[in-house]
Amino acid sequence: xxxxxQDLNRQLAQMLKGGVIMxxxxxxxxxxxxxxxxxxxxxxxxxxxDIRAAGGVSRMSDPKMIRGIQxxxxxxxxxxxxxxxxxxxxxxxxxxxxxxxxxxxxxxxDNIYHIDKTKFDVPFVCGAKNLGEALRRxxxxxxxxxxxxxxxxxxxxxxxxxxxxxxxxxxRLVSMSEDELFEAAKQLQAxxxxxxxxxxxxxxxVVNFAAGGVATPADAALMMExxxxxxxxxxxxxKSGNPAKRAAAIVQAVTNYKDAKMLASLSEDLGEAMVGxxxxxxxxxxxxxxx
Amino acid sequence: MNIAVLALQGAFIEHEQIxxxxxxxxxxxxxxxxxxxxxxxxxxxxGESTAQMLLLKQLGLFHPIREAIFNGLPVFGTCAGMILLSxxxxxxxxxxxxxxxxxxxxxxxxxxxxxxGLEGHIxxxxxxxxxxxxxxxxxxxxxSTVDGHIVAAxxxxxxxxxxxxxxxxxxxxxxxxxxxxxxxESCQLxx
Numbered sequence: 508x509x510x511x512x513q514d515l516n517r518q519l520a521q522m523l524k525g526g527v528i529m530x531x532x533x534x535x536x537x538x539x540x541x542x543x544x545x546x547x548x549x550x551x552x553x554x555x556x557d558i559r560a561a562g563g564v565s566r567m568s569d570p571k572m573i574r575g576i577q578x579x580x581x582x583x584x585x586x587x588x589x590x591x592x593x594x595x596x597x598x599x600x601x602x603x604x605x606x607x608x609x610x611x612x613x614x615x616x617d618n619i620y621h622i623d624k625t626k627f628d629v630p631f632v633c634g635a636k637n638l639g640e641a642l643r644r645x646x647x648x649x650x651x652x653x654x655x656x657x658x659x660x661x662x663x664x665x666x667x668x669x670x671x672x673x674x675x676x677x678x679r680l681v682s683m684s685e686d687e688l689f690e691a692a693k694q695l696q697a698x699x700x701x702x703x704x705x706x707x708x709x710x711x712x713v714v715n716f717a718a719g720g721v722a723t724p725a726d727a728a729l730m731m732e733x734x735x736x737x738x739x740x741x742x743x744x745x746k747s748g749n750p751a752k753r754a755a756a757i758v759q760a761v762t763n764y765k766d767a768k769m770l771a772s773l774s775e776d777l778g779e780a781m782v783g784x785x786x787x788x789x790x791x792x793x794x795x796x797x798x
Numbered sequence: 799m800n801i802a803v804l805a806l807q808g809a810f811i812e813h814e815q816i817x818x819x820x821x822x823x824x825x826x827x828x829x830x831x832x833x834x835x836x837x838x839x840x841x842x843x844x845g846e847s848t849a850q851m852l853l854l855k856q857l858g859l860f861h862p863i864r865e866a867i868f869n870g871l872p873v874f875g876t877c878a879g880m881i882l883l884s885x886x887x888x889x890x891x892x893x894x895x896x897x898x899x900x901x902x903x904x905x906x907x908x909x910x911x912x913x914x915g916l917e918g919h920i921x922x923x924x925x926x927x928x929x930x931x932x933x934x935x936x937x938x939x940x941x942s943t944v945d946g947h948i949v950a951a952x953x954x955x956x957x958x959x960x961x962x963x964x965x966x967x968x969x970x971x972x973x974x975x976x977x978x979x980x981x982x983e984s985c986q987l988x989x
Contacts, residue, residue, distance in 0.1 A: 515906045518925050518965050522844050522877070525807040544852040546807055546845065581897060582846050583926065605903040605926070628904055755856070762806050762853055763828050 516630030555659030591617025624648030656719015661783030748778025808845015842879030
């Protein structure tokens with residue numbers, strides 16, 4: 508029974524592939540995202556760029572606010588809980604959220620342990636910087652993975668590094684002989700069974716999205732080119748000049764990421780992109796939270 | 799045989815993999831130039847129907863696809879694909895569909911059920927699935943019901959399921975579709 512639930516949860520992620528999941532803070536923004544073609548929305552009180560600016564402790568959003576967004580749209584609604592915060596996750600499950608993001612964007616509640624996600628019926632997505640992290644989260648029950656990137660910066664460089672690293676580690680596993688996999692599992696600090704599965708299939712056992720710093724249609728196309736199966740856009744949309752237009756352009760860019768002519772026209776007249784800060788300018792590296 | 803698979807968003811690769819297992823060639827439809835290539839049939843996959851619908855319109859695919867289906871191009875829609883074929887969307891199948899009919903993700907489920915024309919029970923995976931609330935014309939026939947709700951139907955050369963045969967290793971529904979494509983009698987649509 509538990510396994511059937513896990514299959515269903517992995518399969519929901521399969522339905523999101525080729526799509527864009529957008530951060531929204533109000534029912535109004537959720538409707539704009541849905542009308543622009545988002546395949547799901549992430550409901551949160553403050554987008555990562557504002558969490559960064561505000562500082563302090565950042566927690567799960569008000570369930571009433573999340574319910575408002577659930578009522579506003581018919582697409583799946585996700586919400587974030589703090590790393591290791593079992594109670595926040597239970598609350599999100601109680602309001603029948605479609606996906607929980609156990610997220611480094613919020614302040615971690617536990618410096619060592621992540622949530623045992625196998626104990627939940629609702630699905631979880633988790634961030635990862637490399638293959639080892641991704642497989643540890645999957646072992647804990649995550650049914651979808653995303654790169655961590657560096658949230659709230661509008662700088663895609665970290666998402667690119669994380670996706671490239673994951674893909675090259677996967678290729679390395681594929682090329683190994685079977686007797687080398689035991690040592691590989693040790694080095695990756697990941698369960699041997701999952702390591703062997705990646706060796707055999709050449710991919711993660713769950714869907715893998717890009718996240719953290721995607722701000723333009725070209726950024727989204729880049730992440731798809733690097734092997735992402737879809738894209739999360741956090742601050743990039745509602746921190747920009749024309750959110751509706753930018754959102755729709757990013758959705759189209761993900762579908763036709765290989766067509767440079769189309770990308771060129773999608774990139775025209777989008778108004779101001781989010782200002783962005785680069786990694787050297789920030790003091791708080793969210794990607795370092797929860798290894 | 800070559801089957802076009804709508805690849806705007808969702809689980810299109812899963813359909814392609816099953817068709818390849820059955821020895822059928824496929825090509826992905828991401829824009830109008832893809833659509834202009836020769837094809838024997840179309841598959842509309844699961845995913846988010848709102849996102850797929852929007853992209854169909856923005857990419858200029860809505861009317862050409864609608865017209866081709868009305869002209870007899872065989873089509874198979876699963877989940878979101880069934881919604882797209884229904885009234886108020888492409889409108890080629892005479893069905894009214896209730897979206898997210900089983901609620902949110904916690905309502906997603908797996909079961910085994912019977913489909914007219916297929917032997918035995920087949921595995922059925924429902925992910926935030928719709929079902930058919932109403933069949934609007936005698937040309938459209940229900941093929942399967944689960945808990946009293948219609949979850950599969952056929953109208954001429956059009957086939958639709960609420961569930962995702964592309965997520966299981968049972969090839970029955972796809973084989974059924976391939977047979978349907980090869981049947982001689984032309985399209986029974988009146989519209």
